[in-house]
Amino acid sequence: MISVGIVGGTGYTGVELLRLLLRHPNAQVNVLTSRTEDGRRVDDMFPSLRGHTDLKYSDLNIDELKKCDVVFFATPHGVAMKHTEELLAANTKVIDLAADFRLQDLEQFEKWYGMQHACPEILKDSAYGLSELNRDKIKNAKVIGNPGCYPTTVQLGLAPLFKQAATLVKPESIIIDAKSGVSGAGRKASLGMIYSENADNFKAYGVAGHRHHPEIVEALENISGQKGVFDHILFVPHLVPMIRGMLSTIYIDLTDEGDAADLQSLYEQFYANETFVDVMPAGSSPETRSVRGANQLRIALYKPQPKKLIVLSVQDNLVKGAAGQAVQNMNLMFGFAEDAGLQGIGLLP
Known part of the structure; x- marks a missing residue:
């Protein structure tokens, strides 16, 4: 103990x-x-x-x-x-x-x-604490930097495309349209966070620049081994009137090779042994409520037209996006079962 x-x-x-x-x-x-x-x-x-x-x-x-x-x-x-x-x-x-x-x-x-x-x-x-992608370094680290919530959805949503097959997509085309519940702003007194300012409302913020953008860029460079190709990706976060939950919709242009590839199988194989990443069947639409309270991230893929890919990535921003991922890292650091203390099932409805 x-x-x-x-x-x-x-x-x-x-x-x-x-x-x-x-x-x-x-x-x-x-x-x-x-x-x-x-x-x-x-x-x-x-x-x-x-x-x-x-x-x-x-x-x-x-x-x-x-x-x-x-x-x-x-x-x-x-x-x-x-x-x-x-x-x-x-x-x-x-x-x-x-x-x-x-x-x-x-x-x-x-x-x-x-x-x-x-x-x-x-x-x-120190080790960057995205467990699924940096497990070996985390196991031997004494200091962990837990990833930001938005960057977690983006990295896990894009990793299969860049970790094994970086020629499938055009990195400069990536657009990340991300939404979070209000708990992502923390527990503090703020006019912009009170109920009457957020209920029945939906807004973008950090459009001119957000601190998670450089984290996303640096992480994708490390995943892909490519430098300087992610600087122009677009990332826009939004605040939605719910307490918990985060959904990132990621738009990507495919190369000819990527257009011909079986991307559903690529994702399923990449995450086949990952307890906390669920690649849903083709045509699925992951909902934030399906992961509420759970250390789970769910992904779905769509190809709405040739050479276009949409990745949907959802998580509970307080669990897989923060505290749950931190406990997952602790488990790796101390040699515990990676899912110790994290077996909770999402709360629905």
């Missing part, structure tokens, strides 16, 4: 981490921090956890965190990297759900997150 700490336990991803880890057969959460809720019982704030935990929030105490085998940071960008060096010195592993260890390009990190990196040498040795 490993000892776990969660820094930032009052946000949506923090409490989702706790929900998943409370059912984990090999992990016990011993430290749950909150600067503002020190001393408060977690089930007082989140009554769904009544009867499942007696944990209380505590202020961040680095000495207590150093007693843990692994610490999750469910915090704003810039927090994890301030504490990672000290935790590593105590042989405590780190999984960051923010962006501190996602981008290897420091110039892009500073541009999009408005801060200098506090530990660039540690960043070089």
Whole structure:
């Protein structure tokens, strides 16, 4: 049984981490921090956890965190990297759900997150935590940068096309039309997130540029081994009036080779042994509600006309897009069954 700490336990991803880890057969959460809720019982704030935990929030105490085998940071960008060096010195592993260890390009990190990196040498040795595509490196890593939610849908949606057969598509043609529920913005007071601003409404945001774009580009370059060909892909996120759920519709131009290929079989074979990626039968339409609360990503393919491919990719942004994927990474790091604590089935209706 490993000892776990969660820094930032009052946000949506923090409490989702706790929900998943409370059912984990090999992990016990011993430290749950909150600067503002020190001393408060977690089930007082989140009554769904009544009867499942007696944990209380505590202020961040680095000495207590150093007693843990692994610490999750469910915090704003810039927090994890301030504490990672000290935790590593105590042989405590780190999984960051923010962006501190996602981008290897420091110039892009500073541009999009408005801060200098506090530990660039540690960043070089960290692993990008998309389990299905980076499993071997994750197993041996001490620091994990959990992927962003949108980039997860995009990478898993495109990986079969670039990992094994990069000549099937025209990379510069890719358009990513992505939608997320409001929980993706976090649990904070904000005028743009209140009910009357979002109910009966649907809007694009970050159209001029979004911080997940450079993450998508860097990740696709690593998947494909091609540099400089993804710089002009288009990525536009949208906010939809639901709590959980994310759907990315990806439009791609095919080459002659790609047009002749059996892409359905390519995807099915690529993900044949992946517990958490479901390639649906041809003609299917994956729904966000089918993965609500589950660490599952579902994919469907369409060829509406010659040399055109549409990839549909859905997930729960708080689970496979955040907390569930973080637990999946923890399982790999400690040699547990990859699905430990993650066997939940999606809630429908």
